Amino acid sequence: MFYFTTRDITAITMCAALWGVLSAYFAPAFWNATHLPFFCDMVGIIVLILVMWWVGKFGAILTTGIIATIITLILYPIGTQFLGFTAASVVFDVLTRLTGIQNHPEKSVLKLISVFLTALASTAVAGFIIGSLFMNSSFLLATFGGVTVFVALHVVGGAIGGTIGLVLIETLSTRISLQKM
Secondary structure (H helix, E strand, O other): OOOOOHHHHHHHHHHHHHHHHHHHHHHHHHHHHHOOOHHHHHHHHHHHHHHHHHOOOOOHHHHHHHHHHHHHHHHOOOOHHHHHHHHHHHHHHHHHHHHOHHHOOOOOHHHHHHHHHHHHHHHHHHHHHHHHHHOOHHHHHHHHOOHHHHHHHHHHHHHHHHHHHHHHHHHHHHHHHHHOO
16 A cells, blocks of 8 residues: 555655745846845745645655655756755654644644744754755855855744645635535
């Protein structure tokens, strides 16, 4: 028996394709215009929350991150910093499993808080990896004051994406439950 159904694989690949294309084409433009890392984190967290809600199986989030990384690097080969978001996918998947988010009731405040904090932790990891391994340290120091502020900016992007992602899944859940009536 396979772990992921065809429905799961479809959801994972659709979300990964969305994330990969937005990261390859729109994220560099946003970065060049603002030098702020919000867009990547925002899109990534929205997609990861959507996959968590849609598929609900351990490994789906990581699989989405890996496929999005492959797509991003094919479309934008110099975008190696996206590997930080691959690591964020690992963190998001593992924390989702450890906190038992999938076991919380659908409309639980504890679930919303857990998902939001997981989003913040994931984007902090991405910001740290990108800032430490892929960014010019003198640029980070001159522009942001160092890696710590860069990580904080990634967390802000995660907070924005977490808020949008949670609103999205709550809206979709309500819509689906209304259709069943």
